[in-house]
């Protein structure tokens with residue numbers, strides 16, 4: 624366990640999202656202000672702007688209360704993580720209010736993930752802080768905290784909580800992550816978890832509608848260190864490379880060379896590899912022209928595809 628873990632000030636049980644219980648209706652799209660859709664920079668420019676750009680002030684009066692509280696929790700967590708002298712968050716946001724079901728079920732989800740072998744306390748705390756139910760369509764929200772992947776539309780899925788935690792744990796390896804690249808934003812859930820363990824997160828999605836969905840899901844949470852990019856993740860983002868961590872949420876038959884080239888020396892890439900039978904592969908860049916690879920465990924992911932749609 625690294626020194627960074629010890630500085631982490633929040634016990635797992637202290638992060639509460641009292642906005643909404645699972646099973647409540649969920650329609651982040653209808654709750655979003657029009658102005659929130661105006662920032663298209665992330666899909667165009669070489670250096671996409673943070674998700675918060677253009678919506679400061681607009682959100683407070685129009686977004687969902689649950690998302691606002693989640694945002695406060697996430698920002699509090701980020702603040703305390705990156706500035707060791709800051710004070711821990713209060714245990715409860717307001718006295719007398721009762722945590723809803725989502726808090727307890729999220730804690731139970733994290734406990735199951737830990738039981739399955741994930742030990743990294745920073746990753747577990749991040750999983751507990753991110754309200755997974757806010758990334759899931761209303762019809763499936765009651766299943767948000769089961770340990771399974773769930774459909775997010777366009778034949779894609781939000782990854783199973785265990786595998787999200789395990790891959791980030793492997794990539795982090797107890798160290799400090801400055802710049803991380805995610806291939807396959809999907810609904811944006813994993814990007815939100817990553818934002819709590821890395822200083823800067825870049826995430827690429829090839830399906831425009833999912834890129835937009837992730838923006839819609841993430842924007843009310845006002846996470847300043849995520850940049851979403853619409854494009855082919857197999858090409859990476861050479862303009863902002865190198866990355867000290869790269870994580871793929873879709874499986875190719877091999878890891879694209881462009882991504883290996885964008886790892887910093889000492890950087891770690893974690894990817895599902897294979898077709899019907901897939902394994903998690905860890906690739907470490909040991910020198911300019913040298914990478915080492917380790918097979919970790921079996922997994923099952925949607926396929927990595929070329930190009931954009």
Ligand code: SAH
Nearest residue numbers: 781807809810812813829856872873927928
């Ligand atoms: N991390 C996501 C999981 C999404 S599933 C989450 O938390 O929800 C994997 C995603 O990878 C899909 O959205 C799929 O469209 C995307 N994908 C597949 N190939 C890709 C590519 N070449 N570039 C970018 N995204 C890709």
